[in-house]
Amino acid sequence: MSNAIKGFMALGLLVAVSACQQAPQDDYVVVEPVTVEPVQTGKY
DSSP: OOHHHHHHHHHHHHHHHHHHTSOOOOOOOOOOOOOOOOOOOSOO
């Protein structure tokens, strides 16, 4: 194989390994209070 193909394969392998080893980022979930909407009962 040519040197260019070997270089691209090595670069692709390096990118794949670094992507797999990336530390997971913490996701923050914001919990909003649930409000109860008024329900129409049919009575006035």
